[in-house]
Structure formats: C-alpha cells, structure tokens
C-alpha cells in the first residue's frame with residue numbers, strides 16, 4: 174500500500190497546553206472542552222513506521238468495536254464527524270492521528286486506534302492488527318496516556334485483558350491510563366456501582382470513570398483529566414531524533 178501524504182510536522186518545540194492556573198475546577202473543565210474542540214484530523218497510517226514522530230504528548234483511544242469510541246471522541250471534541258472518519262472504508266484498519274491546540278498551534282495529538290474484536294474481520298487481519306496495536310502501545314515514545322473504552326454491559330473482554338497486559342509495564346512506569354465505561358445511561362445506580370468496582374479491580378493502576386455521550390455524564394471531567402495529562406507531560410529523555418517510526422519485528426498479541 175502506498176504511504177499517504179504526510180502533513181507538515183507541528184513545530185518541534187513543546188508548546189504545551191496550560192489550563193488556567195485557578196482553583197475553580199469548573200473553569201478548568203470549560204477551558205479543557207474549548208481546547209479539545211480545536212481537534213483536527215492530521216494523518217492516517219496503515220503501518221507503524223508510517224506514523225510521524227512528534228515531540229508532543231499523544232493520547233491513544235482504544236477499545237472493542239462498538240464500545241462507543243467514536244462517539245466518545247466526537248463528544249469530547251464536540252465535532253460530529255471527526256472520529257467517524259476512522260470508520261470510512263479504507264481507514265477502518267488505520268491509526269488516525271488528530272492534532273489539537275489553540276490558535277493553530279499543536280500542543281498534543283490524539284490517536285484513534287482501530288476497534289478490535291469485530292467478528293466479520295478475517296482472522297489474519299485481526300492478528301495483524303493486534304500486532305500493530307501492541308507495537309504501537311509498547312513502542313510509541315511520546316505516548317502520554319491511553320483511554321480504554323469499554324461497554325460495561327460486556328465488561329472487559331479477553332482482548333481488553335490482553336491490551337491491559339501489553340500496557341501494564343508502561344502504566345507501572347508512569348504512563349496515564351483511564352478506563353471509560355461507556356453508555357452509562359443504560360445502567361441503573363447499582364449496576365453502575367458494580368461495573369465501577371469490577372473495572373477498578375481489573376484496571377491495574379488506571380483510573381475508571383462512567384461516561385455517557387447521551388446524558389453527557391463524565392464528559393467535562395474526562396476533558397479536564399486529558400488536559401492535565403498533557404500539561405504534566407515531559408518528553409522522554411532522550412527522545413530519539415524526529416523522523417518516521419522505524420519498522421520493527423512484530424511483537425504480536427497472538
């Protein structure tokens with residue numbers, strides 16, 4: 174497959190997002206929502222070594238297909254079509270990167286990874302994508318945090334567990350990790366409490382929150398948390414010279 178055209182790199186300096194330095198959490202969350210609204214499509218890549226390397230914090234969104242990932246990204250960024258770009262034929266098995274930052278600056282990158290576990294995908298494609306995702310999650314140097322979307326009525330599945338194992342060393346080394354229990358509007362109070370406590374046991378050091386795009390539950394809190402991750406990010410030292418990510422032997426999940 175030919176490589177898609179590469180967009181111009183954002184400035185190689187760290188222009189970090191800085192939420193207002195005030196104790197008012199509501200004001201900070203509002204700022205974070207405005208910041209996320211600046212998100213724009215950057216690039217799509219079918220292979221890891223096609224991903225440009227940025228000296229910018231990157232937050233990856235992962236989850237089983239149908240977990241509510243696209244809806245979550247669109248809700249957080251307040252853009253109806255943004256993540257559905259990832260569902261266009263030809264892009265479903267790509268990593269889609271989005272840039273965000275005010276006034277045309279880029280201070281962070283969001284990565285939308287392909288949903289996994291979709292039954293209709295041929296087995297060899299599934300395995301290839303598990304390998305690409307595992308490699309991305311283990312090796313992407315500027316990865317600042319991972320958001321795992323999970324439909325609590327299904328719970329964390331075997332594939333989610335594999336993903337948790339893959340990222341565990343990085344979470345233990347300080348990488349941020351959030352499990353968002355999506356479609357929370359479909360749960361009553363006791364179901365929600367039960368889902369939260371089960372996911373907390375499984376999340377291995379990550380945070381867990383309820384999220385509903387429909388009821389706008391957890392939206393501003395999540396926006397605030399992501400902005401805090403980015404504001405506190407320090408580039409890994411030394412970050413190897415900027416350029417394309419080198420190909421590597423696959424470290425598969427299978």
Ligand code: GDP
Pocket residue numbers: 236237238239240241242243244245288355356357358359384385386387388
């Ligand atoms: P993806 O495959 O993970 O990107 O999932 P989508 O974002 O496409 O969502 C899958 C289905 O769940 C769609 O029918 C959405 O309308 C639905 N959905 C997503 N978020 C919510 C939510 O917060 N509440 C409810 N009730 N349905 C949701």
